[in-house]
Amino acid sequence: MDMTDTPQHPTRLLLVRHAVTAQTGRLLSGQTTGIDLSDEGRAQAEAVAERLSGLPIAAVYASPLERTRQTAEAIAAPHGLPIVDVPGVIDFDVGEWTGRELKELAKDDLWRVIQAAPSRVVFPGGESLAGMQARAVAALDPIVSAHPGELVVVATHADIIKAAVAHYVGLHFDFFQRLVVSPASVTALAFHGPYPMLLAFNDTGSFDGLKPAEDPEPAS
Numbered sequence: 001m002d003m004t005d006t007p008q009h010p011t012r013l014l015l016v017r018h019a020v021t022a023q024t025g026r027l028l029s030g031q032t033t034g035i036d037l038s039d040e041g042r043a044q045a046e047a048v049a050e051r052l053s054g055l056p057i058a059a060v061y062a063s064p065l066e067r068t069r070q071t072a073e074a075i076a077a078p079h080g081l082p083i084v085d086v087p088g089v090i091d092f093d094v095g096e097w098t099g100r101e102l103k104e105l106a107k108d109d110l111w112r113v114i115q116a117a118p119s120r121v122v123f124p125g126g127e128s129l130a131g132m133q134a135r136a137v138a139a140l141d142p143i144v145s146a147h148p149g150e151l152v153v154v155a156t157h158a159d160i161i162k163a164a165v166a167h168y169v170g171l172h173f174d175f176f177q178r179l180v181v182s183p184a185s186v187t188a189l190a191f192h193g194p195y196p197m198l199l200a201f202n203d204t205g206s207f208d209g210l211k212p213a214e215d216p217e218p219a220s
Contacts, residue, residue: 010192011144012151012199014052015161016075018067019044019184027101030094030126037070044184045074051205052186053078058150061143063090063157071184072155088139091157095126119173133163133173140164144191161187168196182209 019041023029037045048071057079062072064085072083097105105111114121114129122128136156143152158181166176168189181187181202188199 009149010190010197011147011149013140013144013189013191014057014151014153015164015187015189016048016071016153016155017158017161017181017183017185017187018063018065018071018155019048021067024183025102027099028094028097028105029091030098031065031091032098033065035065035067037067041067041183042070042074045071047205048184048186049074049078052153056151057081057153058147059084059143059152060155061086061089061152062155063087063160065090065157068155068157072153075153075155086139086143086154086156088135089154089156089160092123092129092132092159093126094123096124097126115177117174118177129159129163130173132159133167133176136160136164137167165189165198165201169198170195 019037021029021035021041022038023035024038024041029035052075057075060072060076060079060081061084062068064087069083069085076083110121110124118129121130140154143154159176161181162176162179163173165171165179165187166173171179179201182204185202185204187201187203190197190199
């Protein structure tokens, strides 16, 4: 092997969760189209774009859903880059659960299996979670290979990021629900040498998520 052909710098993959929509945290959107970022979400997207503006971003990829593309467009704008759609990193297909309220789904027996043993789960009329992980990794690997020594951004969804991180760091998929990925957060992986390295995870630039929850107001 000619070592002069080996990149001197790792390929850095930034996985960015889309910013919030009116449905975030309330409904299971899945692959529903036509969901735009809310006003808060647009502000989040601009904020993460500002945080990343000083980095030498070589390319910006996105899930084809509006909420991820809008987040990606904010990130790409300062660099004058186009958005490349990657169908393989679209949110998981939850079938009959699409659009339902999370608080209602949490009462379903399948919900407990999703939390404890996601590798066993197939959504009614949808895809398996293990299948989601496999197709996400199959989409991300060629992106990494196409950008040796460069830094690239992929705007995608929380469970895609969790599943990808679990794969790349060698975490059994049944533990991936122990990972938390916040809206407009940045997760960074470096690819160089025998295995990927996790450089940053769920970085929002804020410690607000570490504050204790406020006690509810007492009833009068």
